[in-house]
Amino acid sequence: MSKKETVQKKKKDAEIFKELKEECEAFFAKKEIELMEAMEKADPILGGTNSVIPELCTALGIASWFTAALQLRAIGSEMGPELIDAGTNLLGSNFMCSLQRAGIAMMENDLYPTPTMIVGTNSPCDAVVMLGQMLLNHPPWKEIPRFSLDVPYQKSEERMDYFAGQMREFVSFVEDHSNRKLDMDRLREVCEEANQAYQLMNEFQELKRSLPCPSEWNWGFDAYTIARILAPGTTEATDWVKRLVEAAEIRVKEEKGIDGVDEKIRYVWFDVLPSFSEKLFPRMEKEFGAVLIMDMFAYNPPWTLIDTSSEQEMFRSFARRFQTDDPMVRQAMATMEMYTGDIHRIVHDFSIDAVILPTHRGHKDINAAVKIIRDMCKHIDVPFTTIGCDMFDERFMSVDQIVEKMGIFFESAGLA
């Protein structure tokens, strides 16, 4: 490739990434408009703590929201700290996940669109489960129809059928309370569209095996947000992920990584991304050449595709995908073998140099499993550390403090 062609190619992948970022915002804006219009027209709105079957709302043409997506948007805004403090005051304690405390404040201050149906589940963690129960018991919403799903812990076929049965009940519930009848052919069509996006997300993850990694910290999470939360089963989402793959492929072909970053350390951040990611991860790249290869929401194992061969198989696929693929639910609704197995495989498959557990203060489950993961990392000889930050409240531990900790860790592990 001539120098001129390389420059043109460079411009092309950079341009694609720039467009994709702008479109991310457009997906959010579109979702907000959908919700506002539904409220204005008194159309059905499904709200809750989990997007149980994301394709269902697309197929029925009803607006939906789920708490974490709205909370993350709010917490990333100027009012984030105020919401957390308001939630702390309402709850009377500060040990619950700050994201969920902000959620309580949002609920009490009418910052969630009023739903016409509410759904809660027993996953992925105590804090989300209880926020879901608070939504179900929120006095102004007391008359709103509600539905709870019990996600089973065991991952056997029998348990999948048990959960698939509840998924069917859930669909009936949504039909009953939206006055819309689900057309199974339309649902199949949406699922097949969604499968394309998931397949592309799987391809994107595979590209991150490349040395250097062709992706900045955010793209895996953004793809998840668009394909699973904001526009599931739509051609727009598929197109977005397709162009993401194309942009990453350009970098892989050119054997180049993130612009301006000399990749020296490849690490796993095995949890949710913090609300201050935009300040943290680029500094890790610039100061240490440390590139986030995988986080819990951009993680690999591959997403399973929805089997559309029959109605029964579709529901089994929905159950399987929610229980065993959805980030956090996958890890929380299983024994530690699932957790350690994922990290082990990522370390092996993606040439990982270090494993970082942020040990977010609100994530009690991972805080109760640190030694198991540490021992596993020691066993496979990969440096491991914890941080102990609050991933949604920078006031607890600042980005400077985290970067300093990481610097000491990388140096002591002989990585920097």
Add this chain to the structure above:
Amino acid sequence: MTWIEPSKAIKDFSEISGMIGNAEVRNWQDRKGKVVGYFCSFSPQEIVMAAGMLPFRMRGTGSSGTELADAFFSEVCCTFPRHCFNQALNGEYGFLDGLIVTNGCDHLRHTYENWKNADIGTPFLHMLFRPSRCGEEMAGLYRDNLAILKDELEKHFEVDISDQDLLNAIRLSNRTRKLQRELYELRKAESPPITGAETVSVMVAGTAMPRELYNERLESLLSALDGSERRMDEGSAARLMVIGACNDDPHVCNLIEESGGIVVVDETCFGSRNIWQDMDEGGSDPLGAIAKYYVNERPSCPRILGDHDRRADWIIDAARAFGVDGVVGQALVACDMYASEFYMLKPKLRDAGIPFLQIDAEYVPAFTGQLRTRVQAFIETLG
């Protein structure tokens, strides 16, 4: 306000509940009996009893630190599993022949994982998954899980657990429940013959000794208390209800009762939540009866989805039935479930005209001066 000296029977129960490896557990093991620990009140003690073994409810009684457990659990985790696990690591739970852990909360779930990975040496270790919703289908799932537990107990301990064994265990448990209900009935009296702190000891002892012996001693205690002259020796006290999770230490009740209150009823997982409902003794499927009881019939806890209204109604009804002046909610620090449950409960109690005090406390008593001040102030507001 002081109390007349408690009876010998109450002292016996206090000795049993006041330590982990109590004399009755030792006697049981001296007779080659097996002991199986369990963490959560949703665990089917009846199956363990049907296997001829002693079910022992896990707690951190007597623990003074979590130094060893802190390598496994960070400081944001609940101190209840941390203290229990610390005791396991320093050998205090060496007497267990088995342990059943349930998916009660994030902390407890990983207690199983840590127990498994820490090489504590408990010969039998089982993770029992309980559904998080009420319903027939959920009871069916739990029955399947109980069948797996039963099979594993049979294989590991080389015992047979027949339907008749299960039925006998159900009857024995129901007998306990009936006697405990009689104990609670006595507390409805204007001047109850037993304190809240003493009741905690009696209830906890029931989870830490052979059930036949417990029932026998409880019958004796009830006979002694029924019509006894034992009364508070001065003044009238504010009648309080304590609600919360693993309230296995009489400390909080003591603190209330030293501050001018009397605890007359509770809604805790060592307390009355276990006693109001009997298990079905008449069906042809005792395992199914056990599953239905734990999933659908007995009062639930905050981890059960969509059941908050029923719990709140029960608390308000009990508060009225026992003539309660106020409710004290005891949440363990780091417990998202109870912090949220109390948040939802507060307006309901307010609407019912029942004053409520929430205290967040560590599992092992700490900052008692502050707690005492808050409890005293609360009692003063009750007039």
